[in-house]
Amino acid sequence: MTVTSAGPAEQPVRDRLTDPSGVRSVLIALLAVVGSIAAVIVTAASAATALQLTGVPDPGWLTTYGMPVMTVIGQLSAAIGLGCVVFAAFFVPSQDNGALDVGGFRAMRWAATSMTVWAVCALAMIPLSISDVSGSPLSETLVPKNLMTAYGVVADGRYWLWTAIFAVLAAVVARVAMRWGWTFLAMALALLSLMPSALLGHSSAGGAHDLATNSLILHIVAAALWMGGLMAVLAYAFGDGRWRTLAVARYSRVAFWCLLVVALSGIINALVRMSLGDLLTTTYGLVAVGKFVAVVLAGLLGGLHRKVTIDELAATDEPRKSLFVRFAVVELVVFAVAFGLGAGLSRTPPPVLGTANVSPMELKIGYDLDGPPTFTKLFVDWRFDLIFGTFAIVAAIVYLRGVYRLHKRGDKWPVGRTVSWLLGCAALLIATSSGFGRYAPAMFSIHMMSHMMLSMLVPVLLVLGGPVTLALRAIPPAGRGNPPGPREWILTAIHSPYSRFITNPFIVVTLFVGSFYVLYLGGLFDAVVENHSAHLLMNLHFLVSGYLFYWLVIGIDPAPRQISPVAKLGVVWGSLPFHAFFGVALMMTGSIIAETYYRSLQHPWNFDMAADQRMGGGIAWATGEFPLVVVMLALLIQWHRQDDRAARRFDRKEERDDDAELESYNQMLRRMNAPAPVSAEAETGAEDLAAQGDGER
Structure with a gap:
């Protein structure tokens, strides 16, 4: 039919x-x-x-x-x-x-x-x-023993x-x-x-x-x-x-x-x-x-x-x-x-398959590094990351398209949010495709720099860009009786039980901070560092866990859980010290993390693995201060704006009600300050006492 x-x-x-x-x-x-x-x-x-x-x-x-x-x-x-x-x-x-x-x-x-x-x-x-x-x-x-x-x-x-x-x-x-x-x-x-x-x-x-x-x-x-x-x-x-x-x-x-x-x-x-x-x-x-x-x-x-x-x-x-x-x-x-x-x-x-002329470093990470990192090399010596670099560019284009759609229909979108999102995309591109991304697989300190950018800097900027709010405003609703579209999918995802679970403060803090200890101090990094897939998963984890953390504490987008500014401040102050402790523990660790892997790269320059690891720990400890300042500033601004919005809502309500609430409050004060009424019996008793006093005199 x-x-x-x-x-x-x-x-x-x-x-x-x-x-x-x-x-x-x-x-x-x-x-x-x-x-x-x-x-x-x-x-x-x-x-x-x-x-x-x-x-x-x-x-x-x-x-x-x-x-x-x-x-x-x-x-x-x-x-x-x-x-x-x-x-x-x-x-x-x-x-x-x-x-x-x-x-x-x-x-x-x-x-x-x-x-x-x-x-x-x-x-x-x-x-x-x-x-x-x-x-x-x-x-x-197929013989079981051979297999x-x-x-x-x-x-x-x-x-x-x-x-x-x-x-x-x-x-x-x-x-x-x-x-x-x-x-x-x-x-x-x-x-x-x-x-x-x-x-x-x-x-x-x-x-x-x-x-x-x-x-x-x-x-x-x-x-x-x-x-x-x-x-x-x-x-x-x-x-x-x-x-x-x-x-x-x-x-x-x-x-x-x-x-x-x-x-x-x-x-x-x-x-x-x-x-x-x-x-x-x-x-x-x-x-x-x-x-x-x-x-x-x-x-x-x-x-x-x-x-x-x-x-x-x-x-x-x-x-x-x-x-x-x-x-x-x-x-x-x-x-x-x-x-x-x-x-x-x-x-x-393929025409070129053999590895006879491939150096140990190229065999491990896919390319050679001709010398130690310098400031120029970190920002000029690029190797485009097809996964995260492409994502950064596409995310910027899609965001700008949403902003353009709002402006086209006459709606405004804060310039600061657009700048924040674009800076976040640029930071993601730099962390994965510039010299930072190029040197990250070969040096622990540069890896830690890239890690900190992906988990600390990029998520803060992306969260302050408000992408979900932009999407909900730019994407038209499906309409009553029509099949749900992207806007409805986003709303469903935000309010799903999974989103409420994953944005639980305990879960978010555990993913954001606890993964550092498990990955680097728990031996997991040693086991997976040689796999290219592990580097992709680590970058993805840094990015997602950081985004969830900052979405919870400074996010301007709708969230499954709404916590008070005081609670947000508590989450920040309660989690960032653990991050500082991680950096100190990393600097004080006597053993070299992934020593076999870094030694197998055979760096063409004098590479001190112990000093490089201490530098990586110092980077992890020092970079924790930057997001603290940004988060504190963002929380204060949001707190101030929240009070302003509450005051404006109160003023609009009073204008509609002719200051009914204020008048009610003033009446309450007048009643509290008025003399208490005197009963007839009390008044008669007072007259008797006065007469008695006159007779004694």
Whole structure:
């Protein structure tokens, strides 16, 4: 039955989606076959060269071709799983009580199945990757004793196990989710399941692997969201979903940005591994060109069918969903080819792969440092961080767009808030992409400088920018009877139980201060410092924990918890001494934190690790004073403004009531000062006493 896109008042309460599971299963099988064929063809063209370069024995055809097939099936499943979760969260609305509507509910069930397949493929990749690295046939690798012995040696096996764990958790959450809020947990777990894939293969080895890994993270996430979202929208539109026009329109906006990210990150990742001259002269270059062509073709098809078919889907008389379905199926097939080429590309040796001419420092952090840091180098010697640097630029542009939207409609926005936000974005860019970010992986003191900027300076400036308030004023409300949009999502997030939990003062202070002790004095930094992913997670933790802390104590945005200025002052005074103690403890520590790692870098200058660590502790101790001054000043200003607002509200109320409250207060004072009334008996008694006194005289 066809459900037309009439107005909200004419539509049924619940979505009457037909079940497109059969068509979906056939389409997924087709995509898996197409992608696997492309991956096998690429692998066959480069398998001999790969074996020759690695110098390991041939593990057999089952491993050689099983790995790309499992990779492409797993990545397609992961993309569909992530796309379905995002579809349930943002592309179609939930019911008024927060429960998932039939479209979102069914998408979450599809996500659970897809993530389960992704987990199975990841588990299958453990013995396959061990067989590939060791050159042993798969039959020998599957022997439990051999498998357990090799698992502790082959890093790829551990990465794939983590992938399987996150995929299973995402599948479980997606399977039991009945309400809209649970989609975000499933989304986070699905994204985490994609992260180990970015740390495998060519991008994680050799020079410039920091750029290669960051670009691959962006590439994988954007491609999965692009392809998986299209699959979810296609299945929903094929089932005559009530909100199909809305879903396609929302997906179209997301797909445009995914196209840009996939294309740019793919170009960066390819150029890290080869020169422009290798594009048409090597197998790796030809496959990379083929993948880029497939991405561009998918983008053109997407732009064409979204331009043509959205209006067709919105037709109230006879919507031509078949036109959208045909375009979408062709686009998905092109996606499958691109995924297959990508899986085959991961098995193809790039033109520059060996590490014979790579220095120990470049092997560890991805680049060389030619000398100790100087003031000039810290501010001039830049290496752009594709994750946090891009976020800083995008955040500044989005904020300015919101300010422009307010000014365009005649509303004012404080200039100070705009300046504060832009300074925060600039500080984030400097902390991660300037010489501070460049030297941070190689020197503990510079790492601590970057850490303090990310946890102390950047969050203060961003919080004072009031981004949530700007978003709530700049984004128009969805309107009564319409599906919720970004403004409603923000309000729901602010007032959610999770937000109330995470903004509990005890939780906030523990995350902000306690993590310093656990990370540096608890030995965690020693264990994870060599991993590029750990540096990304540390930067993210510093930024988020600092933002939560300052949002609680000086935030001007709406917050789940409102505490008094006195309580805010208590939180600041109660937490910052622990930060100072941490700096002192760091300076007094006798052992060198991460000594093995810093020694393995073999700095090309005289590097005193003990002195560098003491300097890092001094930086941690000294920088705690700056936010204290800023926070105290901000609290005093907010306190003064709060009193002024209360006084103005009182004056307006008195003007409306003709000073009724003041007059009532004056009457109370007059009653208190008036002489007490004298009763008749007391007056008679007083006359008798007066007469008695006269007689005695």
